[in-house]
Amino acid sequence: MDTATSADRSDEFSLAALQPNDGDAAPHSPGEARPRWPAWLRLGAPTWIWAGVAVAAAGFILIAIAWGDVAGESLVYRQLPYLVSAGLSGIGLVLVGLTIINVGTRQRDAIDRDRQIGQVAAILEELRAILDEEWRR
Amino acid sequence: MATMSRFRDPFVHAVVALVVLAAAAVITLALGWRGVAGHSSEYDELPFFISAGLGALAMLGFAAALLSVQCRRREEARYRAQFDAVVQAAAAILTAVAERRQAGRET
Numbered sequence: 001m002d003t004a005t006s007a008d009r010s011d012e013f014s015l016a017a018l019q020p021n022d023g024d025a026a027p028h029s030p031g032e033a034r035p036r037w038p039a040w041l042r043l044g045a046p047t048w049i050w051a052g053v054a055v056a057a058a059g060f061i062l063i064a065i066a067w068g069d070v071a072g073e074s075l076v077y078r079q080l081p082y083l084v085s086a087g088l089s090g091i092g093l094v095l096v097g098l099t100i101i102n103v104g105t106r107q108r109d110a111i112d113r114d115r116q117i118g119q120v121a122a123i124l125e126e127l128r129a130i131l132d133e134e135w136r137r
Numbered sequence: 138m139a140t141m142s143r144f145r146d147p148f149v150h151a152v153v154a155l156v157v158l159a160a161a162a163v164i165t166l167a168l169g170w171r172g173v174a175g176h177s178s179e180y181d182e183l184p185f186f187i188s189a190g191l192g193a194l195a196m197l198g199f200a201a202a203l204l205s206v207q208c209r210r211r212e213e214a215r216y217r218a219q220f221d222a223v224v225q226a227a228a229a230i231l232t233a234v235a236e237r238r239q240a241g242r243e244t
Contacts (some may be wrong), residue, residue: 056199059195060192060195060196060199063187063188063191063192063195064188064192066187066191067184067187067188067192070183070184070187071184071188073180074180075180076179076180076183079180079183080183082187083183083186083187087187087191088191090191090195091191091194091195094195094198094199095198098198098199098202098203101202101203101206102202102206105206105209105210109209109210109213112213112217113213113216113217113220116217116220116221116224117220119224119227120220120223120224120227123224123227123228123230123231124227126231127227127230127231127234130231130234130235130238131234134238
């Protein structure tokens with residue numbers, strides 16, 4: 001690393017390090033391969049949160065369908081299949097949707113945290129380079 | 138004024154909405170119990186069990202889970218704000234060191 005050059009650019013660097021990146025996407029080092037997925041499909045994208053809400057809503061709709069079908073039958077042995085197929089599946093979909101929401105929000109938070117830690121690490125690295133050069137004199 | 142600004146907080150809006158949803162789920166459970174208790178045949182009781190029992194359970198779980206997610210995200214936001222202060226302080230130190238170094242070169 002060219003310490004003199006990097007130290008001369010320290011003001012510029014500190015401003016650049018604090019610039020927010022493109023938000024949803026995780027920062028990538030130059031050597032790292034770019035992900036193949038489009039931005040809206042990457043982990044931490046808001047799409048996942050909305051997908052979770054949609055899956056949970058589908059679960060509620062399934063429960064409503066189960067209620068409608070069961071209410072239309074007067075024999076218990078004909079009601080039970082609706083209970084199992086639509087009712088329990090609806091509960092399952094609600095749980096899956098909640099899990100997707102939970103994982104999606106955690107990923108978003110993790111990306112923000114990584115970005116902040118990356119900023120501090122870059123600033124400290126630059127600071128170390130300046131101090132190294134000072135001590136060498 | 139402080140109370141009004143607190144009510145403008147989106148977090149408070151979300152918490153109020155989710156608490157209302159949870160309360161509605163509990164009321165639905167009570168209505169389901171009343172419906173099931175008011176009928177003597179299973180085929181009449183089962184629709185109440187599904188609409189009020191499963192439906193309310195799903196609603197209650199949904200509200201509780203989203204409330205938990207909201208609270209965790211608020212804590213994360215608070216943590217990020219504190220960490221941002223650390224980042225700003227580090228950037229200020231870097232700028233000060235660079236300026237002092239530049240001044241030392243010029244003199």
